[in-house]
Amino acid sequence: MRPFAYASPRTADEIIALLTPGSAGADGASRPLAGGTDLLTLMKADVATPSRLVDIKRAGLPKGIEETPPGLVVGGLTTLAQIETHPAVRARYPALAEATAVAATAQLRNVATVAGNLLQRPRCWYFRNPRIACWLKGGDHCPARDGENQLHAILGGGPCHAVHPSDVAPALVALDADARLRGPGGERTVPVEGLFAAPEGGRRRETLVGSDELLLALRLPPADGSRSTYLKSMDRKVWAFALAGVAARLRLDGRRVAEARIVLGGVAPVPWRAHEAERALEGAEAGPAAWDRAANAALTGAAPLRHNAYKLPLARALVRRALESLAT
Ligand SMILES: Cc1cc2nc3c(=O)[nH]c(=O)nc-3n(C[C@H](O)[C@H](O)[C@H](O)COP(=O)(O)OP(=O)(O)OC[C@H]3O[C@@H](n4cnc5c(N)ncnc54)[C@H](O)[C@@H]3O)c2cc1C
Ligand code: SF4
Structure with a gap:
């Protein structure tokens, strides 16, 4: 070092x-x-x-979870363990509790903060190798594109094909959470979805948070009768990043879907909001036909690389299972 x-x-x-x-x-x-x-x-x-x-x-920044009925505020310094075990999170925002509970290991979750989780860098093996000057590190090409790309993006990739590694980010996007940031010009609040953008051109980062900004806190709006869940597929049972993940939230009006959020993790350089799947669900009658349509629509535009086409059926199956679990 x-x-x-x-x-x-x-x-x-x-x-x-x-x-x-x-x-x-x-x-x-x-x-x-x-x-x-x-x-x-x-x-x-x-x-x-x-x-x-x-x-x-040590600067008195927001830490811990504050119930601000009908919503919730989560300080940026809150650990994943605190979120995973908080009764209000488990009761009203299960997608967030489930996503934190399957991230990393129990030991890591005791020290890893939620802000750091959202702003962690990619897990691409070329990126993490100091001897490889890949595009994201300022080089001129992406060796993963034609190289070992089993764990890489099938949606929205290029010029960088790394996936966003966070389990927590898709859950927060599905729950319509906002982020409060503070920089030299004061504070601003943006949807969590707006913290992320696929790297492009001169911006070789996955976040739109300024390097002189602090992520102070996250605000969760009222759950408003919504149900939510996070499902993750890993190549072993614990301590692995998502091969694919899905955060799903449904609000049902009787048997009709009144509101839907489907956000995929582990498949794109950002938490991937599956707008086509949400459109396929909203107004539809809850049931297997709607879940199938949504699962197929969620992968609209997917362009797998040589070694990662397996992520397509994997992500579809997760979407279907998540929706089934929310409607039963
Ligand atoms: C072995 C291992 C396995 C893991 N598995 C998973 C997994 O399965 N799923 C998953 O989601 N994650 C996983 N992680 C990632 C882990 O959750 C993150 O490393 C952790 O959450 C980062 O939080 P931290 O507080 O340690 O951040 P730090 O390492 O301190 O910071 C990370 C980045 O965020 C910036 N930062 C931190 N806080 C702020 C802030 N408030 N405002 C502005 N910038 C800030 C830092 O400058 C840095 O750039 C794993 C990590 C390890 C080491
Ligand atoms: S996928 Fe992104 S991080 Fe990985 S080698 Fe390519 S440019 Fe670098």
Whole structure:
């Protein structure tokens, strides 16, 4: 690991000043440090090389879960373990409880924060190899495109074909959560879906969160009679990233689907909102015919690479199973 400086500010303003290029004390290459489970791994592998870590855990930033009836606010520093076990999350937002419970391992979930989970970098094996200057790291091509791409994107890929690794992000998108951010210009609130964009052109990152912004908190709107779930397929039972995942939310009016959200994980560079599947569901009568239509529509536009076509039937099956479970 390369040498780096360390700061532990006591206020959000001090953190932001250290992250903002050109402000007093800033060096332009500082990164916020939360649980460190992703950032420190990348630094040990010499893939991330910040000159300073700005520890954000002692500045009084939102941490923990606050019930603000009828919704819920989850601080950015809340650990995945706190979310997974919280009674209100389990009762009203099961997709979020289930997604956190299947992420990583129990030990990691005790330190991994929800903000860090959303902002973790891709798990692409070329990206994580310090000897490979792939496109996302500033190189001129993506070796995964014609190389080993078993775990890569089947939707929305190119120029980078890595998948977004978070289980939690699809759940938050399906629950219509908002994110509160703070940067040098003040605070802004955006839908969680708006935190992500496939890397392109000069933006070789998967997030639209500025490098001088802090993700303060997430706000979940009222569940409003919705049911939700998160299903994940892995190549072993625990401690694996999603080969495919689906967060589904349905609000039924009698036997009719009044509202639907289908968000896929592990198949695209961002949590993938399956708009065609949602359209196929809304207004439809709940039942196997609607679930089949939605499962097929969810993969509209899929373009598998040489080694990952298996993700198509996998993702379809997860969508079907998730919908069945919500309507019974
Ligand atoms: C072995 C292993 C298995 C894993 N398996 C899974 C899995 O199955 N599913 C899954 O979803 N995840 C998985 N993960 C990822 C894990 O959940 C993340 O590493 C963790 O949530 C990151 O949180 P952290 O607090 O440790 O973030 P850090 O490592 O501290 O930070 C991660 C990134 O977010 C930035 N950051 C952190 N907090 C903020 C903030 N508040 N505002 C702005 N920027 C911030 C940091 O600067 C850094 O760029 C796994 C990780 C490991 C190591
Ligand atoms: S998929 Fe993305 S991260 Fe992986 S090698 Fe290609 S450009 Fe790099």
